[in-house]
């Protein structure tokens with residue numbers, strides 16, 4: 001495949017960035033998107049240029065590190081995957097591919113396509129956990145959990161903190177991420193105990209970090225690689241009002 | 247925001263009910279008397295203040311919300327968002343500005359005229375009434391007025407079709423049984439309100 005890549009290059013958060021065009025040829029449709037970028041970087045290094053900095057770790061779709069905005073969509077043109085699971089067969093020969101970093105005030109650019117997503121960790125630090133040591137896994141039936149709640153909690157717990165929801169949202173809101181964290185703990189008996197303070201602190205921290213507000217648009221749900229549902233956001237709102245009123 | 251929005255949604259129903267009197271009754275005095283009641287009754291005066299409060303609250307929250315949301319992404323994407331989402335949600339502030347412009351014009355036409363003079367009056371049974379019914383009919387004979395009015399309601403419809411169901415999610419009111427009902431109601435309500443308000447100029451124009 002022959003490709004034209006239009007990639008965002010930026011040296012640091014304080015410097016201005018710009019798009020640079022690169023052309024690549026002989027790319028196999030079977031290579032992954034990140035492998036394609038590796039090939040570009042090898043070429044750049046051979047030519048004595050600075051390689052494009054991008055984040056990645058597991059390359060298995062489970063760590064959530066490889067965030068980038070490809071042709072107008074976080075993680076590119078496929079459903080329920082991260083960028084490392086995207087393959088070049090999703091594109092056609094001769095395509096121009098625009099690659100940008102996540103753009104949000106709360107995610108400053110570190111370099112090129114890598115952004116600082118630690119704002120999500122700052123939110124978790126404020127209570128996205130259970131404060132006591134729960135020891136080893138207890139006997140399966142010692143704490144009864146209703147099946148429906150267990151399923152919903154597990155569905156919410158698969159969030160990998162990739163930030164695609166923030167990147168996709170027209171308001172750069174982190175509501176889907178926060179709602180997943182709040183839901184997976186609030187639905188289980190162990191997490192229920194601190195649910196009231198947790199939802200309060202997490203929302204306050206999210207607002208303070210400069211994320212936008214949720215308008216129930218649903219871009220997050222459409223782009224989340226783990227299929228986190230918008231219903232979690234309604235649950236977050238419900239938990240929040242409950243914590244304020246009762 | 248959501249509560250004020252839902253309050254405005256109920257207000258629209260009442261307003262529509264009154265307006266429909268213009269085309270459902272041959273006697274224009276039915277509408278005039280209703281309008282007269284609405285502008286003189288003491289209890290309605292209280293509701294009027296609450297209504298203005300509701301609008302103000304909704305608008306102030308809307309401006310704060312929108313400002314924060316724009317600030318949350320200082321640098322825009324080059325290739326704009328291609329995610330599959332509710333198209334109406336993306337245009338809330340834009341439809342809102344159109345609706346607000348219409349509301350201001352509308353207030354100049356009716357509310358201020360009834361308060362500060364300028365509306366035609368008629369004398370029935372020794373009492374003065376504003377003859378809004380014939381004013382409405384005169385206006386809706388003009389095609390440009392009909393088009394303006396219809397356009398405003400189409401944009402209000404875009405605002406409502408997202409707003410109605412969104413307000414419930416914002417309030418945390420969702421579950422497997424009721425959410426589909428709310429989504430359906432959102433569409434039915436929007437069609438009913440937009441259709442109802444649009445029927446009035448159309449009926450008068452083509453009469």
Ligand code: HEM
Pocket residue numbers: 214215216247248249250251252254255258304305308309312335338339342343345346349405406408409410412413414416
């Ligand atoms: C009769 C008129 C109106 C009705 C019935 C109405 C209703 C609603 C409702 C129910 C919502 C959803 C609230 C939520 O999800 O929490 C909403 C959102 C909104 N409204 Fe209105 N509204 C009206 C007029 C206006 C006006 C005049 C403005 C002017 C500034 C405005 C600005 C907004 C904005 C910016 C939102 C955005 C929230 C979002 O993106 O979801 N609205 N409206």
Ligand code: SF4
Pocket residue numbers: 064158159160161162163164165166176177180223224225226227228
């Ligand atoms: S909710 Fe989905 S998109 Fe958002 S951080 Fe979690 S996994 Fe990523």
Ligand code: FES
Pocket residue numbers: 055056057058059060061062063064065066082083084085
């Ligand atoms: S590199 Fe871990 S999810 Fe892509």
